[in-house]
Amino acid sequence: MTAQVASAFDDELLAVLRQIVGERVTTTAAILDRHGRDESFHPSMPPDAVVFAHATDEVSRVVTACAARGVPIIPFGTGTSLEGHVAALQGGVCVDMSEMNQILAVNAEDLDCRVQPGVTRKQLNTHLRDTGLFFPIDPGADASLGGMAATRASGTNAVRYGTMRENVLSLEVVMADGRIIRTARRSKKSSAGYDLTRLFVGSEGTLGLITEVTVRLYGIPEATSAAVCAFPDMESAVNTVIMTIQSGIPVARIELLDALQMDACNKYSDLDYALQPTLFFEFHGSEAGVFEQVDQVKGIAGEFGGDDFKWATKAEDRTKLWQARHDAYYAGIALRPGGKGIATDVCVPISKLAECILETQADIAESGLIAPIVGHVGDGNFHLVIVVDPDDADEMARAEALNERMVMRALAMDGTCTGEHGVGYGKMGFLEAEHGEAISVMRDLKRALDPNNIMNPGKIVRV
Amino acid sequence: MTAQVASAFDDELLAVLRQIVGERVTTTAAILDRHGRDESFHPSMPPDAVVFAHATDEVSRVVTACAARGVPIIPFGTGTSLEGHVAALQGGVCVDMSEMNQILAVNAEDLDCRVQPGVTRKQLNTHLRDTGLFFPIDPGADASLGGMAATRASGTNAVRYGTMRENVLSLEVVMADGRIIRTARRSKKSSAGYDLTRLFVGSEGTLGLITEVTVRLYGIPEATSAAVCAFPDMESAVNTVIMTIQSGIPVARIELLDALQMDACNKYSDLDYALQPTLFFEFHGSEAGVFEQVDQVKGIAGEFGGDDFKWATKAEDRTKLWQARHDAYYAGIALRPGGKGIATDVCVPISKLAECILETQADIAESGLIAPIVGHVGDGNFHLVIVVDPDDADEMARAEALNERMVMRALAMDGTCTGEHGVGYGKMGFLEAEHGEAISVMRDLKRALDPNNIMNPGKIVRV
Numbered sequence: 001m002t003a004q005v006a007s008a009f010d011d012e013l014l015a016v017l018r019q020i021v022g023e024r025v026t027t028t029a030a031i032l033d034r035h036g037r038d039e040s041f042h043p044s045m046p047p048d049a050v051v052f053a054h055a056t057d058e059v060s061r062v063v064t065a066c067a068a069r070g071v072p073i074i075p076f077g078t079g080t081s082l083e084g085h086v087a088a089l090q091g092g093v094c095v096d097m098s099e100m101n102q103i104l105a106v107n108a109e110d111l112d113c114r115v116q117p118g119v120t121r122k123q124l125n126t127h128l129r130d131t132g133l134f135f136p137i138d139p140g141a142d143a144s145l146g147g148m149a150a151t152r153a154s155g156t157n158a159v160r161y162g163t164m165r166e167n168v169l170s171l172e173v174v175m176a177d178g179r180i181i182r183t184a185r186r187s188k189k190s191s192a193g194y195d196l197t198r199l200f201v202g203s204e205g206t207l208g209l210i211t212e213v214t215v216r217l218y219g220i221p222e223a224t225s226a227a228v229c230a231f232p233d234m235e236s237a238v239n240t241v242i243m244t245i246q247s248g249i250p251v252a253r254i255e256l257l258d259a260l261q262m263d264a265c266n267k268y269s270d271l272d273y274a275l276q277p278t279l280f281f282e283f284h285g286s287e288a289g290v291f292e293q294v295d296q297v298k299g300i301a302g303e304f305g306g307d308d309f310k311w312a313t314k315a316e317d318r319t320k321l322w323q324a325r326h327d328a329y330y331a332g333i334a335l336r337p338g339g340k341g342i343a344t345d346v347c348v349p350i351s352k353l354a355e356c357i358l359e360t361q362a363d364i365a366e367s368g369l370i371a372p373i374v375g376h377v378g379d380g381n382f383h384l385v386i387v388v389d390p391d392d393a394d395e396m397a398r399a400e401a402l403n404e405r406m407v408m409r410a411l412a413m414d415g416t417c418t419g420e421h422g423v424g425y426g427k428m429g430f431l432e433a434e435h436g437e438a439i440s441v442m443r444d445l446k447r448a449l450d451p452n453n454i455m456n457p458g459k460i461v462r463v
Numbered sequence: 464m465t466a467q468v469a470s471a472f473d474d475e476l477l478a479v480l481r482q483i484v485g486e487r488v489t490t491t492a493a494i495l496d497r498h499g500r501d502e503s504f505h506p507s508m509p510p511d512a513v514v515f516a517h518a519t520d521e522v523s524r525v526v527t528a529c530a531a532r533g534v535p536i537i538p539f540g541t542g543t544s545l546e547g548h549v550a551a552l553q554g555g556v557c558v559d560m561s562e563m564n565q566i567l568a569v570n571a572e573d574l575d576c577r578v579q580p581g582v583t584r585k586q587l588n589t590h591l592r593d594t595g596l597f598f599p600i601d602p603g604a605d606a607s608l609g610g611m612a613a614t615r616a617s618g619t620n621a622v623r624y625g626t627m628r629e630n631v632l633s634l635e636v637v638m639a640d641g642r643i644i645r646t647a648r649r650s651k652k653s654s655a656g657y658d659l660t661r662l663f664v665g666s667e668g669t670l671g672l673i674t675e676v677t678v679r680l681y682g683i684p685e686a687t688s689a690a691v692c693a694f695p696d697m698e699s700a701v702n703t704v705i706m707t708i709q710s711g712i713p714v715a716r717i718e719l720l721d722a723l724q725m726d727a728c729n730k731y732s733d734l735d736y737a738l739q740p741t742l743f744f745e746f747h748g749s750e751a752g753v754f755e756q757v758d759q760v761k762g763i764a765g766e767f768g769g770d771d772f773k774w775a776t777k778a779e780d781r782t783k784l785w786q787a788r789h790d791a792y793y794a795g796i797a798l799r800p801g802g803k804g805i806a807t808d809v810c811v812p813i814s815k816l817a818e819c820i821l822e823t824q825a826d827i828a829e830s831g832l833i834a835p836i837v838g839h840v841g842d843g844n845f846h847l848v849i850v851v852d853p854d855d856a857d858e859m860a861r862a863e864a865l866n867e868r869m870v871m872r873a874l875a876m877d878g879t880c881t882g883e884h885g886v887g888y889g890k891m892g893f894l895e896a897e898h899g900e901a902i903s904v905m906r907d908l909k910r911a912l913d914p915n916n917i918m919n920p921g922k923i924v925r926v
Contacts, residue, residue, distance in 0.1 A: 198661030448911030
C-alpha cells in the first residue's frame with residue numbers, strides 16, 4: 001500500500017492562489033476527498049487544495065506559484081480514471097479543469113475542433129449534432145477531453161477510428177515552470193520537429209498540464225448498423241474477431257462480453273440477452289458498404305457457430321445497446337453490493353488474443369474471484385473487472401496475483417500491460433517489466449521537463 | 464551558407480572503429496563525399512569516416528566510442544532526404560545502415576513486420592508479394608525504413624493509410640550513450656507510459672539511432688482502380704480535392720500536378736498527358752466499394768469541369784502512372800539540364816489549400832523561377848521544386864524568398880513549414896517561426912537525451 005507524503009503547501013501559498021483565482025480555491029475536506037480518488041478501488045489521497053481553473057493564464061500562474069515552493073500539481077478532469085491517476089501521493093494542489101469547458105472552435109471544413117480540457121465527450125457530440133460530424137473516442141465514462149488526451153484514452157470505436165494518439169491534432173500545455181506552449185499546428189500531418197503532441201498524449205499530467213485540445217472529427221456515416229450475436233463458447237467468439245480483423249473488414253466496433261458480463265449487463269441495464277459469450281458489432285459506411293461488411297462478418301461468425309444476429313436498427317435501440325456496453329464496468333461492480341472494482345486491461349497482438357483470454361479465464365475460475373471479461377477485442381484489448389472487498393486482505397492478494405498473471409502473460413505475448421487505462425501508480429511496476437531499459441529514457445524525459453518532480457509526482461515513472 | 468566545423472575524429476578513433484567493424488570503416492574521399500550529401504541542392508559536407516554497420520550491438524559500440532571522444536554520429540539510409548539531413552556539419556562518423564537490410568519477421572496474422580533499418584520500401588513490398596499484404600508508405604525515393612521512420616516520411620498513400628507516425632509500431636534505438644532500447648511492444652495500442660515510438664519517429668537521428676523498425680501492414684485491396692483527370696484550371700482541381708476530402712470519401716491517393724509538372728513528367732517518363740492542372744487518383748476497396756468511390760469522385764470532379772477520366776485498369780499501367788508520379792522530383796529537375804532542386808513542402812488545413820496554392824502560383828509567376836507544383840493534396844500537403852543554378856546568387860536569393868513566402872503563408876493558415884520532408888538544417892529557422900515557445904521544450908528533450916550534442920548535431924534544434 002502506497003502511503004501519502006506531506007507537501008510544502010501552506011497558508012501563504014493558499015493566499016497566493018486566492019490572489020490568482022479568488023474564491024475558486026478550496027480546502028473543504030469533502031471536496032479534497034472527492035478529488036483524491038478515481039473510480040477504482042484505490043483509496044482517496046486528497047490534495048491540500050483544489051483550484052477550479054477558468055483560463056490557461058490562471059493555470060500557468062498557479063503552476064508558477066506551486067513550482068516556487070516545490071508543491072505538487074495534479075490535474076483533474078472528471079475523476080473517472082482507474083489506476084489512481086489523481087491520487088495526491090505527495091499532497092499538493094489539484095487543478096480541476098471541469099469549469100474550463102468551452103468549445104472554442106469547430107472547423108467543420110477541416111474536420112477538427114479546438115476545446116478547453118474540461119469539455120466532455122458527450123458535451124462535444126451534443127454540440128456537434130447539427131454539423132453532421134462526430135467525435136468517436138468513447139471510454140466508458142463521459143470523460144473530459146483533457147483527461148482523455150492525458151491518459152491516451154480509447155474505447156469501442158478505436159478499432160476503426162484510432163485512439164487519442166491518432167485523434168489529437170494539437171495541445172496547449174502549461175509546463176512545470178509555467179511556460180505555455182502549443183505542440184503543433186492544425187495541418188493533418190507535419191514533419192516539423194519532435195512530436196510534442198504524442199509526447200503529452202498519455203503522459204498523465206506528469207510532464208505538463210493540458211489546457212486546450214484540438215481533435216479530429218468525422219462525418220456521421222451515411223449508414224450505421226448494430227447487432228448482438230451470442231456464441232457457443234469463448235473460443236468461437238474470439239476466433240470470429242480475429243478472422244474479421246485479419247480479413248481487413250473495417251468494422252466500427254467489435255466488442256466481446258463473457259457470459260458473466262452479459263449477466264451483469266442484463267441485471268444492470270434491464271436487458272435479456274443470452275448468458276453466453278457475446279459480440280456487439282457496429283458497422284459504419286455507405287448503405288452498400290455496410291451491407292457488404294455485415295454480409296462478410298455474418299459469414300465468419302456463422303463458421304464459428306454465431307448465427308443469431310439480433311439487430312438494433314433504430315437509433316434509440318443502438319443507443320441503448322451501447323449504453324449497456326459503456327456501463328459494463330458499473331454493471332460488473334454491481335454484481336456484488338458494496339464491492340469495489342479492480343479494473344485492469346491488457347492488449348496483445350491479435351493472433352494471441354484467443355490464447356490470452358482463454359488462459360485468463362482458466363485463472364479466474366481457479367481464483368474463485370468474481371471477474372467479468374469485456375473488451376475492445378478488435379484491437380486485441382480486453383479488460384477484467386475484479387470485484388473485490390478492499391478490506392479483505394486475502395481476496396486482495398488473490399486479485400493482485402490474478403492481475404499480475406494476466407499482465408505477465410500479455411507481456412510474454414509481446415503485448416502491453418495496459419491498452420487504454422494507463423499507468424497511474426497502480427501499474428508502475430508492470431511498466432518497468434514491459435519497457436526494461438526504455439524506462440531509463442522515460443526517466444530522462446521526466447527529469448528534463450519536470451526537474452523538481454512536481455507534476456503529478458509518483459505516477460508512470462519513479463525518479 | 465552553413466560552414467563545416469571540424470570534429471575530434473582522429474586515428475585513434477579510427478583504430479577503435481576498425482576493432483569493432485573490421486574493414487567496414489572507410490575514409491575514402493569519394494565515399495565520404497557521397498555520404499555528406501542528399502538529393503537536394505545542399506553541398507556535400509562529408510563525415511570523417513563512414514561505418515557500414517551490420518548489427519545493433521556494433522552500432523552501440525560505435526556510438527559509445529564516438530561518445531567517449533565527443534565525436535558526432537550521423538545515421539545514413541539511402542541518402543534521399545532533401546533538407547541536408549545527412550550533412551556532417553561538425554564532421555564525425557557516418558553510420559551507413561544500408562547493409563543492415565534483413566527482414567527479421569513478418570507476422571502476417573497480426574498485419575505487422577519487423578525489419579532492419581536499411582530495408583527499403585520496395586524491397587519490403589517485393590518480399591511481401593506472396594503474403595497478400597503490403598506496406599503503403601511511399602516517399603518518392605526508394606528510401607530505407609529506418610530513414611523513413613527518422614524523417615516521419617509519408618507519400619501518396621498517406622491520405623488513406625497515414626504516415627510513418629501512424630504506421631510505426633515499435634523501434635529499437637541506440638541512445639547517445641550506447642544504451643539499446645525498444646520503444647514499444649507489438650500490440651496495436653497501448654497506454655503504457657510515454658510514447659517513445661512517436662518521439663523517435665521524425666527525430667532525424669538527433670536523439671538516437673534507429674536499428675530496428677516494426678511497421679504495420681495492410682491487406683492488398685480486393686479491387687484497385689486508378690485514373691488521371693485534367694482540369695481547366697488550378698482552382699477547379701484543388702476544389703475537387705477539398706470537396707472529396709470533406710465528403711469523407713476514402714480515396715487511397717489523390718495527387719495534384721500543375722501544368723508545368725505535367726510537362727516535366729511527360730518529357731521524363733515519355734507520356735502524353737494534357738498540359739493542364741491534373742489529379743492522379745487511386746481507389747482501394749471491394750469491387751462495389753471502389754465503384755461507389757469512383758462514382759462519387761467523378762460527380763465532384765464533373766462539377767468543377769474535370770470530366771475526362773483516363774483509367775489505368777491494368778496493373779502495369781497503374782505502375783507506370785505511379786512511377787511517373789514518384790519520379791516527379793527528378794522530372795522537375797530535368798526541366799533544366801545541370802539544375803539542382805530546392806525541394807520544399809508545406810501542409811495546411813484542407814480548407815486553406817486552394818488559397819495557399821493559388822497565392823503560391825502567383826508568387827512563382829512573379830519570381831521568374833522554374834518551380835513546378837506537385838502534392839499529396841488530400842492531406843493539404845504540396846511541394847515546390849525550385850530548379851536552380853546554385854552558383855547563381857541572385858537566383859538563389861529569389862528562390863529563398865519564394866520558399867520563405869510560401870512557408871510563412873502556410874504558417875499564417877495554421878499549417879506547418881514541412882508536411883513530410885523534415886527539417887534537417889534547411890528549415891531550422893522556419894521551425895522556430897512555427898513552434899515559438901515549444902522550441903524550448905524540443906531543446907530540453909534534445910539536451911536530456913543527447914547532453915553532449917553528438918547525435919546528428921546542428922539539425923532540427925540549435926542547442
